[in-house]
Amino acid sequence: xxxxxxxxxxxxxxxxxxxxxxxxxxxxxxxxxxxxxxxxxxxxxxxxxxxxxxxxxxxxxxxxxxxxxxxxxxxxxxxxxxxxxxxxxxxxxxxxxxxxxxxxxxxxxxxxxxxxxxxxxxxxxxxxxxxxxxxxxxxxxxxxxxxxxxxxxxxxxxxxxxxxxxxxxxxxxxxxxxxxxxxxxxxxxxxxxxxxxxxxxxxxxxxxxxxxxxxxxxxxxxxxxxxxxxxxxxxxxxxxxxxxxxxxxxxxxxxxxxxxxxxxxxxxxxxxxxxxxxxxxxxxxxxxxxxxxxxxxxxxxxxxxxxxxxxxxxxxxxxx
Amino acid sequence: xxxxxxxxxxxxxxxxxxxxxxxxxxxxxxxxxxxxxxxxxxxxxxxxxxxxxxxxxxxxxxxxxxxxxxxxxxxxxxxxxxxxxxxxxxxxxxxxxxxxxxxxxxxxxxxxxxxxxxxxxxxxxxxxxxxxxxxxxxxxxxxxxxxxxxxxxxxxxxxxxxxxxxxxxxxxxxxxxxxxxxxxxxxxxxxxxxxxxxxxxxxxxxxxxxxxxxxxxxxxxxxxxxxxxxxxxxxxxxxxxxxxxxxxxxxxxxxxxxxxxxxxxxxxxxxxxxxxxxxxxxxxxxxxxxxxxxxxxxxxxxxxxxxxxxxxxxxxxxxxxxxxxxxxxxxxxxxxxxxxxxxxxxxxxxxxxxxxxxxxxxxxxxxxxxxxxxxxxxxxxxxxxxxxxxxxxxxxxxxxxxxxxxxxxxxxxxxxxxxxxxxxxxxxxxxxxxxxxxxxxxxxxxxxxxxxxxxxxxxxxxxxxxxxxxxxxxxxxxxxxxxxxx
Numbered sequence: 001x002x003x004x005x006x007x008x009x010x011x012x013x014x015x016x017x018x019x020x021x022x023x024x025x026x027x028x029x030x031x032x033x034x035x036x037x038x039x040x041x042x043x044x045x046x047x048x049x050x051x052x053x054x055x056x057x058x059x060x061x062x063x064x065x066x067x068x069x070x071x072x073x074x075x076x077x078x079x080x081x082x083x084x085x086x087x088x089x090x091x092x093x094x095x096x097x098x099x100x101x102x103x104x105x106x107x108x109x110x111x112x113x114x115x116x117x118x119x120x121x122x123x124x125x126x127x128x129x130x131x132x133x134x135x136x137x138x139x140x141x142x143x144x145x146x147x148x149x150x151x152x153x154x155x156x157x158x159x160x161x162x163x164x165x166x167x168x169x170x171x172x173x174x175x176x177x178x179x180x181x182x183x184x185x186x187x188x189x190x191x192x193x194x195x196x197x198x199x200x201x202x203x204x205x206x207x208x209x210x211x212x213x214x215x216x217x218x219x220x221x222x223x224x225x226x227x228x229x230x231x232x233x234x235x236x237x238x239x240x241x242x243x244x245x246x247x248x249x250x251x252x253x254x255x256x257x258x259x260x261x262x263x264x265x266x267x268x269x270x271x272x273x274x275x276x277x278x279x280x281x282x283x284x285x286x287x288x289x290x291x292x293x294x295x296x297x298x299x300x301x302x303x304x305x306x307x308x309x310x311x312x313x314x315x316x317x318x319x320x
Numbered sequence: 321x322x323x324x325x326x327x328x329x330x331x332x333x334x335x336x337x338x339x340x341x342x343x344x345x346x347x348x349x350x351x352x353x354x355x356x357x358x359x360x361x362x363x364x365x366x367x368x369x370x371x372x373x374x375x376x377x378x379x380x381x382x383x384x385x386x387x388x389x390x391x392x393x394x395x396x397x398x399x400x401x402x403x404x405x406x407x408x409x410x411x412x413x414x415x416x417x418x419x420x421x422x423x424x425x426x427x428x429x430x431x432x433x434x435x436x437x438x439x440x441x442x443x444x445x446x447x448x449x450x451x452x453x454x455x456x457x458x459x460x461x462x463x464x465x466x467x468x469x470x471x472x473x474x475x476x477x478x479x480x481x482x483x484x485x486x487x488x489x490x491x492x493x494x495x496x497x498x499x500x501x502x503x504x505x506x507x508x509x510x511x512x513x514x515x516x517x518x519x520x521x522x523x524x525x526x527x528x529x530x531x532x533x534x535x536x537x538x539x540x541x542x543x544x545x546x547x548x549x550x551x552x553x554x555x556x557x558x559x560x561x562x563x564x565x566x567x568x569x570x571x572x573x574x575x576x577x578x579x580x581x582x583x584x585x586x587x588x589x590x591x592x593x594x595x596x597x598x599x600x601x602x603x604x605x606x607x608x609x610x611x612x613x614x615x616x617x618x619x620x621x622x623x624x625x626x627x628x629x630x631x632x633x634x635x636x637x638x639x640x641x642x643x644x645x646x647x648x649x650x651x652x653x654x655x656x657x658x659x660x661x662x663x664x665x666x667x668x669x670x671x672x673x674x675x676x677x678x679x680x681x682x683x684x685x686x687x688x689x690x691x692x693x694x695x696x697x698x699x700x701x702x703x704x705x706x707x708x709x710x711x712x713x714x715x716x717x718x719x720x721x722x723x724x725x726x727x728x729x730x731x732x733x734x735x736x737x738x739x740x741x742x743x744x745x746x747x748x749x750x751x752x753x754x755x756x757x758x759x760x761x762x763x764x765x766x767x768x769x770x771x772x773x774x775x776x777x778x779x780x781x782x783x784x785x786x787x788x789x790x791x792x793x794x795x796x797x798x799x800x801x802x803x804x805x806x
Contacts, residue, residue, distance in 0.1 A: 001591045001592075002571055002573065002577050002588060002590055002591075003577070003590055003591060004574065004576065004589070006591050096552070096553050098562065099562060099566050099572065103378070159591075253591065254593070255592070255593065305591050307576055307589050
């Protein structure tokens with residue numbers, strides 16, 4: 001398989017996953033805000049913090065108002081992390097590899113992109129937002145399902161798999177990072193009920209609420225939620241599950257020694273900690289360490305299997 | 321309402337299906353009755369079904385839009401087939417093989433001894449002014465001595481029924497994928513016609529193309545690695561590039577997928593590491609192939625590709641420099657070229673052509689501009705030409721100045737009365753002008769597509785068949801003389 005095609009499939013998969021995750025965090029934030037009292041409600045800024053696009057956002061907007069943030073995350077093409085940008089990028093990646101992608105999946109992606117663009121004005125109103133985002137989430141899920149169910153499970157599929165789980169590990173750590181950090185002061189008992197609401201919302205951002213209930217059988221609270229999201233081996237959006245999946249995918253590829261080593265390091269970082277014992281400061285550090293590991297893994301994947309970035313061909317020829 | 325072949329206008333032009341009012345040509349007699357029996361409503365319904373199929377099958381071509389972006393347009397197709405009797409086609413086929421064989425000898429001669437110039441048959445100044453002659457190719461001997469492995473020649477039929485070659489495309493001719501898809505669509509929407517008629521199949525083209533390319537491999541012992549090199553998704557023929565790669569089971573590569581190593585071999589970057597490439601079916605123009613040899617700022621090509629080709633480590637199809645034989649001034653010499661190399665008379669005639677480089681022809685062209693089609697030597701797609709009978713006085717005057725300034729760059733030809741084929745317009749059948757582009761493959765042997773791509777000028781009276789300018793297409797049937805059944 002051509003390196004360029006592998007790269008296109010990988011990014012196709014990452015962008016589809018990103019569009020879905022972004023749609024989820026917007027939905028859940030809207031619900032969360034309705035449940036929290038004004039005084040402690042964190043507003044919309046944390047969503048921009050999750051995507052890390054604060055500088056860009058502040059270039060164009062004075063305040064982190066609902067309308068501005070939602071529009072920026074859903075449909076602003078200047079924001080490479082917006083849902084619309086992610087779908088545009090997914091579609092462009094898919095266009096060049098239509099041979100490898102089942103025709104129905106391409107058509108679905110195309111339709112979803114057209115929907116996201118044409119119905120955008122609906123998505124940015126309070127009343128239309130829920131239906132719009134729900135449609136997008138279902139659409140991305142359908143695409144993922146169709147790819148898994150119909151695509152040849154060859155090397156191309158391995159890269160699809162890598163893209164999906166790398167993006168997912170990245171997003172899950174970001175969501176935990178932001179959502180656990182700035183909500184409530186620690187050890188404030190009178191705000192207990194709201195703390196529960198906060199952690200429920202974290203779970204819901206990752207569609208993990210039901211799974212948590214079934215699997216943990218304890219009240220929703222910080223320690224068990226963190227352990228569940230970081231380390232649960234069967235919850236498909238946990239960091240642990242993503243890393244395990246990455247390792248499985250990497251194991252099938254040729255010349256995988258470097259990437260497996262980096263993935264192994266990431267796994268050890270993840271396992272070496274008991275999340276509930278971490279205070280806020282340590283938790284932040286832990287998430288940073290994981291983020292660095294995920295970044296390193298991406299770099300190693302790109303270095304091993306993807307074509308050299310434009311303008312750097314000559315360097316890699318000697319490796320050929 | 322019904323279809324009335326008696327009212328179909330076929331007196332002014334040669335119609336490919338209708339010989340005279342109410343009467344079909346011998347090969348297709350039954351077909352007219354079959355279409356009549358279906359009736360106009362059913363025909364329109366079938367046409368709509370064809371349009372839906374084309375959309376679903378994703379048969380598209382790309383056009384550049386005014387806003388600067390590009391869009392995929394669905395391929396325009398008319399369901400009434402164009403039909404050529406097999407006996408006539410066999411003549412055409414022989415003529416095309418002869419022509420391409422001579423052209424390949426000509427190109428090879430130009431890049432080596434230039435005997436044809438020394439013998440005074442082909443003027444040196446024509447070569448000197450050719451924009452498609454590549455000095456980088458002088459002295460190179462490509463495998464089997466063949467330069468133009470895939471040729472697309474445009475044929476037209478004049479009012480008296482004579483078939484002429486209008487031009488040869490020796491660089492990166494396109495359209496063959498549409499020929500194949502047109503047949504598929506016709507089978508879907510007109511299955512009952514195939515019960516009565518047995519047009520010769522066209523669908524072995526991809527395997528013939530693969531065999532042609534594989535025959536050029538520098539490592540004949542191994543299973544050759546053939547790739548299709550595309551400029552990318554924004555090229556107007558990208559659909560075709562992807563289609564052919566898929567049909568041949570080859571990788572579709574872009575320039576940055578390939579590199580040339582110190583051993584002068586070409587490799588593609590794969591997940592498993594570097595992998596040697598033997599034959600490149602390149603759909604990129606010469607000047608963008610290799611920034612080391614041509615445009616230094618081209619990002620489409622592969623640095624060092626020419627070096628690898630000259631060293632015989634990779635085959636390129638078509639060979640760089642093959643375009644020298646398809647400019648419109650060289651075209652005028654093809655009958656002489658055939659006589660010179662093959663010592664034979666051309667089987668298919670050229671359209672009579674005035675080369676403006678001759679003073680007499682220039683004078684004639686300027687005097688008779690109103691009756692002539694005047695063409696620049698190196699434009700394709702119907703751009704930059706003057707169609708005399710359809711032009712205004714002011715246009716002719718402007719054009720006369722252009723021609724006088726650079727006579728070498730122009731030729732003129734009498735405006736042909738292009739043949740017509742019944743075409744669905746609204747809910748009626750009306751004659752529309754057509755041409756035909758067959759494809760000729762040359763390597764260890766020569767093969768010609770069974771028919772080719774028929775292009776239709778969809779506007780009434782128009783002679784412009786290019787899809788970029790509103791042309792459509794038809795399925796082309798080569799019919800054995802005695803159709804089965806009927």
